[in-house]
Structures are given as structure tokens and as C-alpha cells.
Amino acid sequence: MAQYTRANAWNHGGTFANTDLLWYAKGVGVLQTRKLSDPSSWWFLAAIHGEYVADKKFPGWKFLPAPPPVPVTPLATAKVWSLYKDQCQHQSWFFPPWHRGYLLALEAHVRAAVVQLGGPATWALPYWDYLGPANQNTIPPAFTQKKLPDGSPNPLYVVARYGPDGDSNIYIPTAAIVKQHPHDPDFAPGPVTDHCLSNDLFTGDDASTKPPGFGGPVTGFHHGGQTSGNLENNPHNLVHVYVGGSSPDQQTYGLMSDPGLAALDPIFYVHHANIDRMWAVWNKKHPNPTDPKWLNGPTAGGNRKFVMPMPDGSSWTYTPKQMADLGQLNYTYDNLPDPPAPAPVLAERLIKLGAATAAAKVKEGGTVVTDQNTELVGATEKALSLSRTGAAAAVRLDPGVRRKVVQSLTQAAESAAPDRVYLELENVRGTFDASVLSVYINLPDNAKPADHPELFAGSIALFGLSRASLQDDQHAGDGLSFVLDISKVVDTLHLSKSLDVDSLSVKLVPNREIPDHAQITVGRISIYRKG
Numbered sequence: 001m002a003q004y005t006r007a008n009a010w011n012h013g014g015t016f017a018n019t020d021l022l023w024y025a026k027g028v029g030v031l032q033t034r035k036l037s038d039p040s041s042w043w044f045l046a047a048i049h050g051e052y053v054a055d056k057k058f059p060g061w062k063f064l065p066a067p068p069p070v071p072v073t074p075l076a077t078a079k080v081w082s083l084y085k086d087q088c089q090h091q092s093w094f095f096p097p098w099h100r101g102y103l104l105a106l107e108a109h110v111r112a113a114v115v116q117l118g119g120p121a122t123w124a125l126p127y128w129d130y131l132g133p134a135n136q137n138t139i140p141p142a143f144t145q146k147k148l149p150d151g152s153p154n155p156l157y158v159v160a161r162y163g164p165d166g167d168s169n170i171y172i173p174t175a176a177i178v179k180q181h182p183h184d185p186d187f188a189p190g191p192v193t194d195h196c197l198s199n200d201l202f203t204g205d206d207a208s209t210k211p212p213g214f215g216g217p218v219t220g221f222h223h224g225g226q227t228s229g230n231l232e233n234n235p236h237n238l239v240h241v242y243v244g245g246s247s248p249d250q251q252t253y254g255l256m257s258d259p260g261l262a263a264l265d266p267i268f269y270v271h272h273a274n275i276d277r278m279w280a281v282w283n284k285k286h287p288n289p290t291d292p293k294w295l296n297g298p299t300a301g302g303n304r305k306f307v308m309p310m311p312d313g314s315s316w317t318y319t320p321k322q323m324a325d326l327g328q329l330n331y332t333y334d335n336l337p338d339p340p341a342p343a344p345v346l347a348e349r350l351i352k353l354g355a356a357t358a359a360a361k362v363k364e365g366g367t368v369v370t371d372q373n374t375e376l377v378g379a380t381e382k383a384l385s386l387s388r389t390g391a392a393a394a395v396r397l398d399p400g401v402r403r404k405v406v407q408s409l410t411q412a413a414e415s416a417a418p419d420r421v422y423l424e425l426e427n428v429r430g431t432f433d434a435s436v437l438s439v440y441i442n443l444p445d446n447a448k449p450a451d452h453p454e455l456f457a458g459s460i461a462l463f464g465l466s467r468a469s470l471q472d473d474q475h476a477g478d479g480l481s482f483v484l485d486i487s488k489v490v491d492t493l494h495l496s497k498s499l500d501v502d503s504l505s506v507k508l509v510p511n512r513e514i515p516d517h518a519q520i521t522v523g524r525i526s527i528y529r530k531g
Contacts, residue, residue, distance in 0.1 A: 009126035014140025030113035039309035046263035092222035097320035105308035127273035139170035162245030188438035190459020208342035221298035253434035419531030427523030429479035
């Protein structure tokens with residue numbers, strides 16, 4: 001039996017009647033009394049994920065509103081600081097295992113403080129199941145109270161947590177909530193989902209898994225930039241941006257909106273406990289990579305190591321192989337349901353395209369021949385700049401390749417599967433992380449996005465945009481890239497005779513107005529077929 005069980009933060013109504021949350025608050029309070037230079041302080045542990053300690057303007061830590069009051073001095077020695085800081089693995093197949101180790105280390109420090117205060121030695125981080133029933137999509141009330149039950153300041157309370165509407169009302173826009181919550185119809189709050197749990201590949205793609213896979217693309221040590229894995233893209237990134245949000249005047253954004261600030265907010269770790277739980281759920285049916293490059297991590301070959309300071313003053317170095325099985329770490333969750341079956345995407349598409357016999361074969365476990373050839377269908381010719389209300393661009397199509405797509409959709413049958421069609425937003429750069437963009441294909445002029453769900457391709461969050469746009473020792477300045485599966489939209493266009501065109505219109509619709517200073521650009525929008 002596991003020694004530590006992570007339980008739902010919404011137990012006992014998400015209030016301080018939930019002793020997991022009460023002890024979390026008290027433990028965080030102890031860590032916040034320690035100096036930045038102390039590897040067991042709240043501030044040092046946050047800097048392990050990412051930091052802007054020395055930046056001379058926002059998002060520099062000295063420019064953040066309190067509470068909490070964030071220190072920028074004193075620093076640890078150069079040797080200690082360089083060993084630990086700026087480690088988070090994003091847009092990488094190391095995203096799940098690195099963050100699991102990070103949670104274990106943070107949890108150990110908080111638990112030591114809890115025990116010091118007379119609390120339980122079995123205390124474990126709660127998780128926020130924002131995709132759970134009832135009102136669990138809203139932040140647990142313990143994080144919104146300014147005081148603890150004893151009247152002392154609440155260390156879980158954060159000022160720079162603005163929410164999806166910029167009004168400090170923190171909720172997660174799931175599909176159901178988007179329908180219920182009033183918003184400006186010219187904008188589009190993309191829904192947070194658990195669709196990634198239907199993936200069947202950790203890395204790669206197939207009919208049930210869009211690239212780059214559930215866990216992310218193959219990389220070495222990777223502190224962000226380029227393409228997120230499907231778990232990271234949604235729900236992880238979207239939850240970060242929706243919780244952090246931006247200030248009412250949109251001059252600054254919340255802590256959770258930027259990897260260099262996010263771990264300063266106590267809700268970060270409760271969010272990541274849920275992301276880790278989703279990985280554990282997915283693992284009930286699907287394996288992790290067996291490639292030694294994943295199992296052994298970047299500790300092989302001279303890359304930076306995954307290393308954490310521990311409460312006893314030691315340094316703990318770990319690999320993904322050590323993180324692969326939650327049970328072997330003496331941990332579990334109070335709720336680990338079976339993941340959904342792989343999405344019946346191919347069967348649904350075959351039915352829609354009129355290939356009912358082939359669809360029945362697929363449903364019975366049969367296969368339909370599919371190739372893995374990848375070919376560019378079309379791309380924009382110049383960078384696209386986003387205005388306050390987003391942007392639109394025409395993606396010119398290669399006539400010959402477009403005809404191949406149409407032919408595959410027309411002839412879909414037992415002998416051949418229809419092409420899978422993907423849209424990629426390449427080299428997205430900018431200085432404002434707190435935006436979610438929803439992507440629509442051929443949205444009619446002056447149409448309200450919500451009126452055309454059949455043209456909705458997906459949503460992306462710009463979490464990590466600023467850092468990925470910088471050229472430094474860890475980033476090439478290439479920004480972020482995103483892949484969306486637009487096969488169902490293309491099917492719809494084909495059936496409505498709207499695919500025999502020279503170009504497709506791609507519209508990027510933000511969840512809120514984008515501030516003028518954001519300077520968000522998309523290097524290229526491309527569409528390619530796989531079949």
C-alpha cells in the first residue's frame with residue numbers, strides 16, 4: 001500500500017475544512033519565511049521551474065504585486081544557482097517525468113515543514129480536478145481567502161491571479177462552462193478538455209493521436225520552445241493561462257501565465273498534481289517510451305541533469321525511468337479511473353464520408369490501409385501579425401496536393417483510409433503569454449465563432465511565449481509551434497463542396513482582446529496531409 005495518497009482538493013468543499021489544504025497553507029507559509037538563497041525556500045524552489053530574478057522590468061520578480069512579496073536577493077552561490085535554476089521541461093517528451101520529480105521534491109519540503117508544525121508525516125499534495133463534476137472547475141475557496149481560520153495571512157492567496165476574464169474570478173472554461181458563461185461573441189474562449197487521454201501513443205501520431213503524441217516530441221534537455229505534447233497543450237497550457245490571466249488593464253499578467261513566474265503561485269502545484277494524475281490514468285492502458293534516450297534522460301551525454309535540493313540538504317538526481325511508475329515511488333491518488341478507449345476517429349470519419357462498410361470493419365477491430373506519407377498542402381508566404389481581435393490569413397493550396405486530399409476523402413473505403421490533415425502554426429513569437437487563441441477554418445465574414453463549431457479546429461495557449469521568443473543560452477528564439485488536427489473540418493468542407501478552392505481562410509480568435517504591446521506574430525501557417 002502506498003505511503004502517500006494525493007486526494008482531491010475539493011474534498012470538504014475545497015475549504016480549510018480540508019486538512020490537506022490547511023496543512024499545505026501552513027507549510028507554504030514556513031517556506032516563504034526563508035531567504036531566496038536557501039534551497040528549501042519557496043522562492044528558490046519556484047526558481048527551479050523558471051525565474052526572472054534579475055530582469056529589469058515586468059515580468060522581473062521585483063515588479064510583481066504582493067501578496068506574496070517576492071524577494072530578488074540574496075542569491076545562492078553561482079554554483080548552486082546554476083545547478084538548479086530554470087530546469088522545467090516543456091515542449092519535450094520529458095515534460096511528464098521532470099514535473100513528477102519536481103512535485104516530489106516540493107512535496108518533501110512542504111511535508112518537512114508540516115511535520116515541524118506538528119502535522120501528519122503522511123501529508124501529500126492535493127490535486128485540483130478542474131474537469132471533475134459539479135463546480136470543481138472553479139478554484140477551491142481555500143486559495144481565495146485572505147486569512148487562515150486563525151486570522152493569520154493565507155499563504156495560498158495570490159494577488160496576481162486574474163482568471164480568464166481578468167476580474168480575479170478563477171474558473172476553467174470547459175466545454176459546458178463555455179456554453180453557460182456569457183462572453184463577448186466576437187471572441188472565443190477555447191475549452192479545456194481531457195481529450196488527450198484518448199491518445200494511444202506517448203510520442204508520434206496515428207488515427208487516435210495527433211502529433212507529437214501524448215507526452216511530447218523527442219528532445220534533449222529542453223527548457224521550452226517549439227511544440228507541446230498533447231497533455232501539455234490541453235489541458236496543461238490552457239489551465240495555466242486561464243488561471244493566471246491578465247490584469248484588468250492588460251499591462252501585466254498573472255503568475256500562472258508564464259513559466260518563469262508560475263511556480264510562485266501555490267495553485268501551480270495543485271494543478272500539476274492533477275496533470276501528474278492524468279499521466280497515471282493514461283498509463284493504466286498505455287506504455288511509456290522504452291527508448292534509452294527517454295529512460296535515462298538528459299543525464300546521459302553531457303546535458304544538464306534533472307536535479308532537486310532535498311530537505312536534508314542533499315541533491316537528488318533522477319531520470320524518467322525512475323519516475324515512470326507512480327507505485328514504485330510509494331505514491332497513489334484517491335481516484336485513478338480507467339482512461340477512455342482510443343477515440344474512434346477513423347470510424348466516425350468513414351461514416352461521415354459515406355464508407356459505412358469500412359467503418360463497421362474498423363469498429364470490429366479490423367484495419368483500413370493507411371500510408372504514412374507526409375506532404376505539404378499549402379502555406380502562407382509571410383509572417384502574420386495579430387491585432388487586438390486576432391488575425392486571419394489565406395493559406396494558398398497546391399492544386400495537385402489538394403486534389404490528392406479530395407481523392408482520398410472521395411474514395412475512403414476498406415482499401416484506403418482518408419488522409420489525416422493537420423494545420424501547423426509555426427514560430428509564434430511575442431511578449432505576452434496570457435492569451436488563448438482559437439483557430440477556425442473558413443469562418444464566414446462577420447460570423448460569430450460560437451455559431452460555427454463545425455469550423456473550429458482547436459485552441460492553443462501562449463504559455464511560455466515570451467521565454468521561447470528570446471535568444472539566449474537555452475532558446476533559439478524560434479518561439480512556439482502548434483499542431484492541430486483539422487481532418488474533421490476538412491471532411492465538412494469536402495462534403496459541402498467547399499474544398500475545390502485555391503486557398504483556405506484561417507482565423508485566429510483570442511479569448512480576450514490582445515494588448516497592443518503583445519507583438520504576437522505567426523511565422524507561417526501550413527497545412528499538410530498524412531496518408
